[in-house]
Amino acid sequence: MKRRLYFLIGIYCWFFIMFVVQKPLFMLYHWDLYGGTPLSQWLAVMWHGRGLDLSMAAYLTVLPALFTAATACLRGAWWKPVFRIYFVLIAVVVSAITLGDAVLYSFWGFRIDATPLFYLASPADAVASIPAWQTVVILLLIVAYALLLVWPLWHWSGRIPQWEKPRRPWLSLTTLLLLTAALFIPIRGGFTVSTMNVGKAYFSDRMELNHAAINPVFSLMSSLAKSEDFSSQYRFFDDAEADALFEPLQGGGPSVFPTDSAQWVKPGANLLLVVLESFSGATMESLGGLSGVMPRLEQIASEGILFTHCYANSFRTDRGLTSILSGYPAQPTASIMKYPSKSQSLPAISKSLRQQGYDTQFIYGGDADFTNMRSYFISMGMNRIVCDSDFPLSERLSKWGVPDHVTFDEVYRLVKEQPEGQPFMKMFLTLSSHEPFDVPMQRFEDKYLNSVAYTDSCLGNFVDRLKQLPVWDNLLVVFVADHAFRYPYNVQNHDIEYHHIPLVWTGGAVRAPRVVDDYMSQTDLAATLLAQLHVPYDDFTFSKNVADTTRTRFAYYTFPDGFGYIDRDGAAVYDCAAQSVLIERNDSNEVRLKRGKAYLQKLYDDLASR
Numbered sequence: 001m002k003r004r005l006y007f008l009i010g011i012y013c014w015f016f017i018m019f020v021v022q023k024p025l026f027m028l029y030h031w032d033l034y035g036g037t038p039l040s041q042w043l044a045v046m047w048h049g050r051g052l053d054l055s056m057a058a059y060l061t062v063l064p065a066l067f068t069a070a071t072a073c074l075r076g077a078w079w080k081p082v083f084r085i086y087f088v089l090i091a092v093v094v095s096a097i098t099l100g101d102a103v104l105y106s107f108w109g110f111r112i113d114a115t116p117l118f119y120l121a122s123p124a125d126a127v128a129s130i131p132a133w134q135t136v137v138i139l140l141l142i143v144a145y146a147l148l149l150v151w152p153l154w155h156w157s158g159r160i161p162q163w164e165k166p167r168r169p170w171l172s173l174t175t176l177l178l179l180t181a182a183l184f185i186p187i188r189g190g191f192t193v194s195t196m197n198v199g200k201a202y203f204s205d206r207m208e209l210n211h212a213a214i215n216p217v218f219s220l221m222s223s224l225a226k227s228e229d230f231s232s233q234y235r236f237f238d239d240a241e242a243d244a245l246f247e248p249l250q251g252g253g254p255s256v257f258p259t260d261s262a263q264w265v266k267p268g269a270n271l272l273l274v275v276l277e278s279f280s281g282a283t284m285e286s287l288g289g290l291s292g293v294m295p296r297l298e299q300i301a302s303e304g305i306l307f308t309h310c311y312a313n314s315f316r317t318d319r320g321l322t323s324i325l326s327g328y329p330a331q332p333t334a335s336i337m338k339y340p341s342k343s344q345s346l347p348a349i350s351k352s353l354r355q356q357g358y359d360t361q362f363i364y365g366g367d368a369d370f371t372n373m374r375s376y377f378i379s380m381g382m383n384r385i386v387c388d389s390d391f392p393l394s395e396r397l398s399k400w401g402v403p404d405h406v407t408f409d410e411v412y413r414l415v416k417e418q419p420e421g422q423p424f425m426k427m428f429l430t431l432s433s434h435e436p437f438d439v440p441m442q443r444f445e446d447k448y449l450n451s452v453a454y455t456d457s458c459l460g461n462f463v464d465r466l467k468q469l470p471v472w473d474n475l476l477v478v479f480v481a482d483h484a485f486r487y488p489y490n491v492q493n494h495d496i497e498y499h500h501i502p503l504v505w506t507g508g509a510v511r512a513p514r515v516v517d518d519y520m521s522q523t524d525l526a527a528t529l530l531a532q533l534h535v536p537y538d539d540f541t542f543s544k545n546v547a548d549t550t551r552t553r554f555a556y557y558t559f560p561d562g563f564g565y566i567d568r569d570g571a572a573v574y575d576c577a578a579q580s581v582l583i584e585r586n587d588s589n590e591v592r593l594k595r596g597k598a599y600l601q602k603l604y605d606d607l608a609s610r
Helices: 004-028 039-048 050-071 081-108 113-119 132-157 169-182 184-186 207-215 216-225 239-246 295-304 317-325 349-355 371-379 404-416 447-466 471-475 524-534 590-609
Strands: 270-276 305-309 360-365 384-386 424-429 475-481 503-506 515-516 555-559 562-567 568-573 579-587
Touching: 004 050, 004 081, 004 132, 004 169, 004 207, 039 050, 039 207, 050 081, 050 169, 050 184, 050 216, 081 184, 081 216, 113 404, 113 475, 132 524, 169 184, 207 371, 239 590, 270 317, 270 349, 270 447, 295 305, 295 447, 295 503, 295 524, 305 384, 317 371, 317 524, 349 360, 349 424, 349 524, 360 404, 404 447, 404 503, 447 475, 471 475, 475 524, 555 590, 562 579, 568 590
Parallel strands: 270 424, 270 475, 305 515, 360 384, 360 424
Antiparallel strands: 305 503, 475 503, 555 562, 562 568, 568 579
């Protein structure tokens, strides 16, 4: 029994050690990028990448663990070649991925994913641009690395015929199977709400350091698990017709900065962007919803700017965050946040403001590694990320992390202690109005309504305190939902009402109260905000400046395999899988349906090209 346990522990530790050693070797190979990096950062790369390494080592150990458990009942010398064949195959595959990744990084600038597989249909073309001598060197290195990786495993497996027969085979079998099951703890990444993902290795605002921390085998496996050929999806029109239909709908440049009555806020104001978890227009009276649920936001809206026809792009937080910050529409079959190699190329409000000298920060009371959020926000130019691990254990009182009254206090402290004269942008994502709606307040019997009322009271107290600070005079506070919630409970994912959300601007930087009735999506917030701050927004292809009267005013959202297009005169909601119109509002005509299809097609063209 002991020999079997030592054998498995040795396999796991050897895989882990080899993955850790890969990181400094990768950095040495790319000395032009990492040559001037302090030793502390080399160590940080290995430390922050350990989670992916532990996870990948566990993946590779599962099959040997099952084989080892089987030897407790099915003994024989034939087990030795079984193990050795597996180890040789793994060594070759890991070696090829590792060396291939190191070479490709020089050209692509991101760690290996499923992209190279698109070129393997024609191997000759795939290596045509690589000199023959370099191809030979790479192959020799793959063989050498595979031999190094397999050597101790080959040696250990040679002792398998010497293993004694367990005195109690079924007890040994049970113990070994339990040990195998325990491997799923590092595979999953622990017991938190977020499972292991590439973003957990991100720790620095230097993207190349984050890339160095990634385990290339894990990166490829993760990409394959959710790989999509985006360029082949949603092909409604030929390219020319899609371009023509999309042209009046697109946002971006050239940037148009407002003047006179269209200048709603002070240019150059500081920005506090508060993303409200699951806040729905159905619970805000001024948007046609229930009364009494969010009285504080209603009051704030009456003193600031209320957008009455803003619609969430999707139904999930990860999609909503990229829609808000990057002005990038949500996808019905994917989430760009889960593809770090693609999401890092997006524009962002924080990127643009950081280029203007703003200090940028993201605050969240939950797990910042959930759905690759950390990698996304670092890529989007956030100087610092504050999350659940920055709060004492005694304050992590709910399933999702720190309740909103505590995190609002922290945001207030961060704003109050911001160095004078340093422009800043802070983005704060609330969490208490997420299921299971566990909040320290009881006002409504309905748990969702009660959680919204609780967060509303927190944001109201927060604004009251902000008004007492000198920073208030030049501060723009934006409240926007990441997505809505199915309330009333009979609404469906595709319903227009389901996507209606609050968008409110307040702060001393707001020049006068205003109601904006134009139809818009979350994606339009980026261009509209940057225009008001007199910051260029040319690279936000899908984000429209609502104050620019030359742009087509419409809202767009997606749901699983479908989309909705809404403007002042009508709406079209379409199910792509069924190829049927689900909703037509005000005798919606074919133009809206065509525009919605073209918009989705151009979105997937863009997604495929990133």
